[in-house]
Structures are given as structure tokens and as C-alpha cells.
Amino acid sequence: MMSHARERGAVNLMMLFIFTLVIAIGGWALWFGQFKDNEALKKKAKSTSAERDIAFDKVTALREAMNSFAKEVGEVPVPVPEPADGEPPQVYLERFNNDYVRPVRQRITESRNSLEADATLNTLMGILGPAEAAINKRDAEIASLKNDLTQAKADKASAEQANDQLLEEQRTELARRSQELEDEKQRNATKEQQLESQKDDLATQLSRITDTYEKAVSTHRAELIRVSDTMSELDREVRDIKRGLRIKKEKDLPDGKILDVDYRTGLCWIDIGTKQVLRRGTRFRTYGFLKGKVKDYHGYIVVRDVEKDRAxxxxEGDARPERGDFVTNPYFDRNEQKIFYFLGNLPGRFNNQQAKAILEDNRAKVVMKFDPHVDFLVIGDNPDPEAVGEDANPNWFKETKEYTDALRWNIEMIRSKDLEIFLDY
Incomplete structure (x- = not known):
């Protein structure tokens, strides 16, 4: 919202600047028009001055005619007035008309009245006719010039009045826009204060929510730790039970028994099938019992074909099992798959990848994440390439989380050499 208010303020400032520029351009246009009108009047006045000089020459000719006339009538005309320095043309023409033309006209009229029948008057009229016509034309031009000057003054006054009115309207509009801008600034300031207040309220709410969330997270973490400890305890109990069952199975519970043996074909049948999740390639060790329930191992057999209830x-090799012998495989379980986890690098004949392949071929599973479901934690060599020689620590695995979790979850830990029992099976 603050950004929107600032954008509106910027737009108002731009509009004010454009409006002021339009006012300035309009004033300049009015001034330029008045300037052009004044120049035209000056040119017209200059032209009038030149025509005045021409008229003055005609007046001089008229004066000479009047002198000639004076010889006939015995009178001397009034002197022709000379223009004063810096005297405006209209003032001089007015004075020339009043001081010379009118007296001459009056004397001509008087001469007409007294010498109307005289032949000399006809000659004089022929001389004075063109001069009088020129004087009448000049009077008309002087009157026209006066009218033009009066109209120019009136136009100038009207233009000045219009310009003053326009300037007043522009001042009024400028004042209005300035007031609107000030009002907008005030509204923006009020909005900013409201936003700051809302921001403070939101910050307070956020702080309260954050505190509540942190307390909830802390409580949740404590509950997770409690649940994790409970699950670890249950996992440990389950591991103990499973370990006891596995030990009992290895000692007392074989996986199945041999139903029949044919030494000529090198084949035998066992009482385990697809119902017990048996697959081809599974390897079993066979044994019977001697006196005192001592196991007597008779070699290995490998599953070739599996049926529903038998296989x-x-x-294998020199195996000589007998009918009724028992078969066992530490990997095989009717309902469970053995899970291994490698901690470090395996030394000896098999590396990690080779051992993983062999174990998985024998229905076991090797996982990359350690959890309570792992059956065997296999401890190898330190994977740190710098931990050699004097820097080697034979008990490096005790500093790992997997070792700590294995102790907590009661998971069986074996060395890499103990794994070879499974790899050779």
C-alpha cells in the first residue's frame, strides 16, 4: 500500500509539472503574438513616416504655389511647421494639419469667395486641386492610422486582459492541484502510520505465534524422543526375542528334511516348496545326529526345481546326505529375510559390492540405511583414506552413530571375517 501511495504522489507531481509547462508555453505564445503585432505596427509607422515625407514634399510644393498665389492676391501664407526631434509621426501630422492645412484651406476658401471670377483663381485651383486631394488622402491615411493604433491598443489591452485571466485561472488550478497534492501527502502519511501500526501488530502476533510454535516444537521433539526411546526399547525387546528364536532355530529347528536321495543321479527331494517362499539356487547344508544328539554334517545341496510342497x-561335491537328514540355511526363513549393513570397507577376498551380490543371490538383503530392522552390522576397515599407519584407530567404529544405535537396539555386530561364513555358504 505504501508503494501504491508513492506512485500516486509521483503521478501527481508529474501532472503538476506538465500543467506548469503548458501555462508557460501559453504565456510565451501570447507574448510572441503581441511582439509580432508590435513589429507590424512599427513597420506600418515607418511606412507612414516615409509617406509623411512625401506629403511634406507636396506641402512644400503647395507652399510655393501659395507664394505664387500671394503675388497675385498680395497675402503671405503661414509658415510650414517643421517636425521636432523625436516627435511621434501621429503628433506631427496632427500639428501639421492644425497649424498649416486648416489655415491654408481657410484662406483658399476666402480667396474663392473674393476671387471667384478671376482667371488667376482658375490657374490656382489647377495648382491647388491636386495638393488638396493629396492632403485629403493623407488625412484619411492619418485617420486610418489612428484607428489602427487605437485598435492595436484595444487588442493589446484585450490580450493582456485575456492573458491575466488565463494566468489567474492557471494560478487557481495550480493552487488546487497543490492542495490536492498536499491532501494526498497527508493521506499517504496517515496510511503509512496505519501500516506501521499494522506492521507492529503483525510483528507482535508473529512473535507470539513463533513462541507458541517453538514451544510446540520443543514439546513435539520431547515427545518424539520419548516415542523414539519407547520404540527403541520395543525394538530391543523384539531383537532379543528374534535373536533367541534364531539361536534356537540354528540349534534345534532345521528348515526342513530330506525326503529321498538318489546317489546315481546326484539328486534328492526336500519337504520345502513354494508355500515356504523357496526359490531355485538356494543352498542348504545337510546333517543327521549321532549319539548324544551331536550333529553329523553330510555336505551341501542346491535347489534345482521347486514345487508347491517339495523341491x-x-x-554338491562329495555330499552324501541320507533320507531323513535335516537341511538348514542361515539365510533361509519361511517368513523372514536376513538384512545386512556394511560399516566401512570390507577387507579380504570380497569387497562391498561383491559381498552384496553374493548375499542378495542367497536371498539376503544389504541396505544403505541403518535402522532397527537390520539383522547384522558388519564392521569393516575405516573408510577414511588418511586413517592409516600411526593415524589408524582400530576402534574407530565405536565413534559412529551406527555402533551406538546397534548397542541400543541390540543388533548383532560381526567382523568382516565372520561374514565369510555367509559368503562361503
Whole structure:
């Protein structure tokens, strides 16, 4: 909202600037028009002055005619007035008309009345006729010039009045726009104060919400820690139960037994099938019992074909199982898959990728994330390339989170050499 108010203020300032510029251009146009009118009047006055000189020459000729006339009538005409220095043309013409032309006309009239029948008068009229016509024409031009000057003065006064009126209107409009701009500034200032107040209120609300959120997060984290501890305890109990079952299974519970053996074909049948999630390629170890329930191992067999309730297996190497022998595989479980996690790099005959491939081929699983569902944490060498020689720490794994979690979750930890039992199976 503050940005919008500032934009409106900027627009008003721009409009005010444009309006002032229009006023200035209008005033300049009026002045320029008046200036052109004055120049035209000056040119016309100059032309009139030149014509006045021509008229003056004619007046001089008239005076000479009057002198000739005086010889006939015995009278001397009045002297022709000379223009004074700096005297305006209209003033001089007015004075010439009053001081010379009118007396001459009066004497001519008097001469006409007294010498009307005289032949000399006819000669004089022939001389004075053109001069009188020139004087009448000049009088008309002088009157026209006076009218032009009067009209020019009237136009100038009208233009000045119109200009003053326009300037007054522009001043009024400028004052109005200035007042609008001031009002807009006041409204913007009020809005800014309101926005600042709203901002402070929002900041207070945000601080209160943040405090509530942090308290809720803290409570939630504490609850998560409690739940995590509870789950870890339950996982530990489950691990203990599963470990006990696995130990019992390895000791007392085989995966199945041999139904029949044919040494000539090197094949045998076992009582495990697809119902027990058995797949081809699974390898079992066979054993029977001696006196005292001591296990007597008879070699390995590999599943070749699987049916619903039984599977056909091939004898491996010098295996000599007997009908009724038991079969076992630490990877195989009717309902569970063994999960491994590698901590560090495996030394020895198999690296991490090779060991992973072998384990997965035997129905086990190798995961990249450590969690309570892992069955075996396999500890290898320190993956740090700089941890060699004197810098090597044989117990480096004890500083890892996986080791701490394995202790907390009671997950079985084995060395890489112990993993070879599974890899050789």
C-alpha cells in the first residue's frame, strides 16, 4: 500500500509539472503574438513616416504655389511647421494639419469667395486641386492610422486582459492541484502510520505465534524422543526375542528334511516348496545326529526345481546326505529375510559390492540405511583414506552413530571375517 501511495504522489507531481509547462508555453505564445503585432505596427509607422515625407514634399510644393498665389492676391501664407526631434509621426501630422492645412484651406476658401471670377483663381485651383486631394488622402491615411493604433491598443489591452485571466485561472488550478497534492501527502502519511501500526501488530502476533510454535516444537521433539526411546526399547525387546528364536532355530529347528536321495543321479527331494517362499539356487547344508544328539554334517545341496510342497535338489561335491537328514540355511526363513549393513570397507577376498551380490543371490538383503530392522552390522576397515599407519584407530567404529544405535537396539555386530561364513555358504 505504501508503494501504491508513492506512485500516486509521483503521478501527481508529474501532472503538476506538465500543467506548469503548458501555462508557460501559453504565456510565451501570447507574448510572441503581441511582439509580432508590435513589429507590424512599427513597420506600418515607418511606412507612414516615409509617406509623411512625401506629403511634406507636396506641402512644400503647395507652399510655393501659395507664394505664387500671394503675388497675385498680395497675402503671405503661414509658415510650414517643421517636425521636432523625436516627435511621434501621429503628433506631427496632427500639428501639421492644425497649424498649416486648416489655415491654408481657410484662406483658399476666402480667396474663392473674393476671387471667384478671376482667371488667376482658375490657374490656382489647377495648382491647388491636386495638393488638396493629396492632403485629403493623407488625412484619411492619418485617420486610418489612428484607428489602427487605437485598435492595436484595444487588442493589446484585450490580450493582456485575456492573458491575466488565463494566468489567474492557471494560478487557481495550480493552487488546487497543490492542495490536492498536499491532501494526498497527508493521506499517504496517515496510511503509512496505519501500516506501521499494522506492521507492529503483525510483528507482535508473529512473535507470539513463533513462541507458541517453538514451544510446540520443543514439546513435539520431547515427545518424539520419548516415542523414539519407547520404540527403541520395543525394538530391543523384539531383537532379543528374534535373536533367541534364531539361536534356537540354528540349534534345534532345521528348515526342513530330506525326503529321498538318489546317489546315481546326484539328486534328492526336500519337504520345502513354494508355500515356504523357496526359490531355485538356494543352498542348504545337510546333517543327521549321532549319539548324544551331536550333529553329523553330510555336505551341501542346491535347489534345482521347486514345487508347491517339495523341491528337487542336486548334491554338491562329495555330499552324501541320507533320507531323513535335516537341511538348514542361515539365510533361509519361511517368513523372514536376513538384512545386512556394511560399516566401512570390507577387507579380504570380497569387497562391498561383491559381498552384496553374493548375499542378495542367497536371498539376503544389504541396505544403505541403518535402522532397527537390520539383522547384522558388519564392521569393516575405516573408510577414511588418511586413517592409516600411526593415524589408524582400530576402534574407530565405536565413534559412529551406527555402533551406538546397534548397542541400543541390540543388533548383532560381526567382523568382516565372520561374514565369510555367509559368503562361503
Amino acid at each position: 528337487l535338489c542336486a548334491l
